[in-house]
Amino acid sequence: MGCFPCAGKSNKKGKKNQEKNSKDQIPSTSERLKVNSSVDGRKDASKDGGSDHIAAHTFTFRELAAATKNFRAECLLGEGGFGRVYKGRLESTNKIVAIKQLDRNGLQGNREFLVEVLMLSLLHHPNLVNLIGYCADGDQRLLVYEYMALGSLEDHLHDLPPDKKRLDWNTRMKIAAGAAKGLEYLHDKASPPVIYRDLQCSNILLGEGYHPKLSDFGLAKLGPVGDKTHVSTRVMGTYGYCAPEYAMTGQLTLKSDVYSFGVVLLEIITGRKAIDNSKAAGEHNLVAWARPLFKDRRKFSQMADPMLHGQYPLRGLYQALAVAAMCVQEQPNMRPLIADVVTALTYLASQKYDPETQPVQSSRMGSSTPRSRREL
Template sequence: MGGCFPCTRPPKSDEKDQIPPTSEKLKSKSSVDLKKQSSLNENQISSSASGRIAAQTFTFRELAAATRNFRADCLLGEGGFGRVYKGRLESSNQVVAIKQLDRNGLQGNREFLVEVLMLSLLHHPNLVNLIGYCADGDQRLLVYEYMALGSLEDHLHEPSPDKKRLDWSTRMKIAAGAAKGLEYLHDTASPPVIYRDLKCSNILLDEDYNPKLSDFGLAKLGPVGDNTHVSTRVMGTYGYCAPEYAMTGQLTLKSDVYSFGVVLLELITGRRAIDNSRAAGEHNLVAWARPLFRDRRKFSQMADPMLLGHYPARGLYQALAVAAMCLQEQPSMRPLIADVVTALAYLASQSYKPQNQTNQTASQLAAPGSPQTRVDLERRPPSGSERDRSRASK
């Protein structure tokens, strides 16, 4: 689980940008007021959501017992925010994942609070379920449902010998599920929520490879009314940040769409967003891919070699088309996440067997991001909320 860090030197900004403003509301089935937090304790967490937070509170002793005193053999992963352990709650016998935040690490009280509030109020099959939290003294721990297969990064970039490689159909299933999680944040939450830290290490997989978005400490409430963006300190992970956000600090829903495009490209190519071990000119995945998007004869070169050619040619090009549109440098040119869900749900629904692969040539298919591809996307039945469509027209 990788940590998060500023994508670039952050502009001067008031720290209150890191938590939901006092005057805004976050709703998921019901309207919940978020009160201003100046310090953190259990009473404040409970009152900040008008007593409606579903997450349980745990003592540090309970969570220490669940992890056998945080033994090394219970460690699942470690990142900039702290360590994650596998544990079993004595009260319910439930297997859980427990994140112990590093008291000297990158995630502070404000980010901890945001994560508790967001995951207590937002619920979707493609968002990780927060079971509870601990705020004993200076200890900060979060208790999540246990995701048996770990993160997408574990399978795509750091597979162990006992892990099977992701096949094409599974990759499209993961991409479609992650997009649905973003769609919920953008279209259902009111105000919309900007995830701000979409990356492979933050996409967790259950035993059936169903993906769930995790780590909401950097999430922000999106623009409301006539506002087109939220101005905030630039935070995220290098290689995934939208260029306009990294340069100006102006955050929009389309910033998430760009990050999703990077993840989709990782799924297609098997390459990391940033990989300094590769040859010069190939360190940055998006920079490497841009010229290839313009040459349909090279599309097959972008497929992950670990797929061993076992992918549908048309499906590959259509997935590349979606990735290319998400990675447009101009935010207004990127699709709404609802349209991305429509496209990827179709690709994920197409069963594929290597022996049924058709002999399609690249010349028979549209280039990603070409006028033909964009028209095809625009001709799909309208989807997404009225809010998204009105924002896209601005």
């Protein structure tokens, strides 16, 4: 769930406003007004699970240390530039949770900590991770989330050990559709809209049944309102996922998120990483590799993840790649609205593929001719 700036170094994730902090550690007045306006706006967002109050619980550092057995290595789930994530059990409720302990010298700053607590306290949707609470004892900054048993989407797509189960086509489409629905809630149901700004495979967490939820909201920004078309901000995000216009100008729009989603969808379909320097020259950047292939439908089968072993519906592959291609258009106004992406992917996810009764695609390069099923 780590994050790196598109250009230069970044701070990642901010702070809760109940602390004794110096003025340079909290948002400016204008920022606080923006947050306050978001609070008021989200009181009307209950249709999709919006909340009219901050529901996050305040924990003491002692409680969270006890939950993780004093942050023992055996409880460690993962780590990155922001700090470490532990699996813990809350003594008060016996509930299993994920506890993110922010590195005091890491990428996640006080402002981003505040943004994450506010955003996840005020935004509620089946495809957004639930924030249970936070801790801000002294200089300690910790976030407590619901535990997502299957880890991140990245864990199931990239660098898999030989014994790990690969995602089948149906599961991939289910994850893609669910992640799109979470983004649609932020863009269309939240008021004012929220630009996620950090959509990547490591920030899509998976619960039982591979139910996807967006996580890591420290970089989220309130979107443009009224006649404004964008918000201007320091360029932050993850290399390989940033929309080109945002990386170049710092002008952030809802379509910036759509581009990032397109990259994620390409990863889901192809099994490739957004940036992979182990690939041959010209294939390091996933979008740059895919763009020439988008122009020739006969090459679409070459883009399917080899780990699918041809077990996918050819028409479904074509349609999913067409959605991805639209999302990663160079020009923002050429990209679809996330609501249209949701419609397309919800349909694709509903079209279940059964390799026992439906054709398995040829694995020969360039061939997309269905054939009868054979042992793989």
